[in-house]
Amino acid sequence: QGWHLGGYWDLSAARWERDPTAASLSEIGLTPVFRFQSNEMRGAYVEGGVGAHLLSSTSLDDKRFGSAFQFGEHLGFGYRFGVRGAYDLGYRYQHISNGNIKDPNDGINFHQVRLQYWFQ
Numbered sequence: 659q660g661w662h663l664g665g666y667w668d669l670s671a672a673r674w675e676r677d678p679t680a681a682s683l684s685e686i687g688l689t690p691v692f693r694f695q696s697n698e699m700r701g702a703y704v705e706g707g708v709g710a711h712l713l714s715s716t717s718l719d720d721k722r723f724g725s726a727f728q729f730g731e732h733l734g735f736g737y738r739f740g741v742r743g744a745y746d747l748g749y750r751y752q753h754i755s756n757g758n759i760k761d762p763n764d765g766i767n768f769h770q771v772r773l774q775y776w777f778q
Contacts (some may be wrong), residue, residue: 665692668707673767676719683718687711687730687755700743704735711754722762723755730754736772746774 668689675682689709696703711728736748750772755765 660697661694662697663692663694666688667691668709670711674718676721680719681715681717684714685711685728689730689732691732695738700738702735702737703748704733705748705750706733707731710732718766721766722765723764723766724760724762725756727756727759728754729757734770734772738776742776742778744776744778745777746772748772748774 668687668691670685670687670689672685672687673682674685680740687709689707691705691707693703693705695701708729708731711730713723713726713728716723716726730752732750732752734748734750736746738744748771750768750769750770752767752768754768755762
């Protein structure tokens, strides 16, 4: 009561660097995200998603990804606040790897703190 399972599409683009003087790569991803949240669209929530990502390179320093196609999954939690719940402060743990479809499959993990503004 008062809660529901909602969702949204997360389109992302990023540039990864392990060291500013070393190699880098670009990434684009599309992830359907499921979020358990209040019907008022404010307050605490938990979310998770699994999507597809494309990398501009299959390596980053000593990390070897095996293929440009990667899977990305994340779990997170946060809090929406402000007028109409327009502000969203959250934490997300994300793992990206090729799901063992090709060797090597080093994968990479991210811890993200996110501040979002929802245009409504």
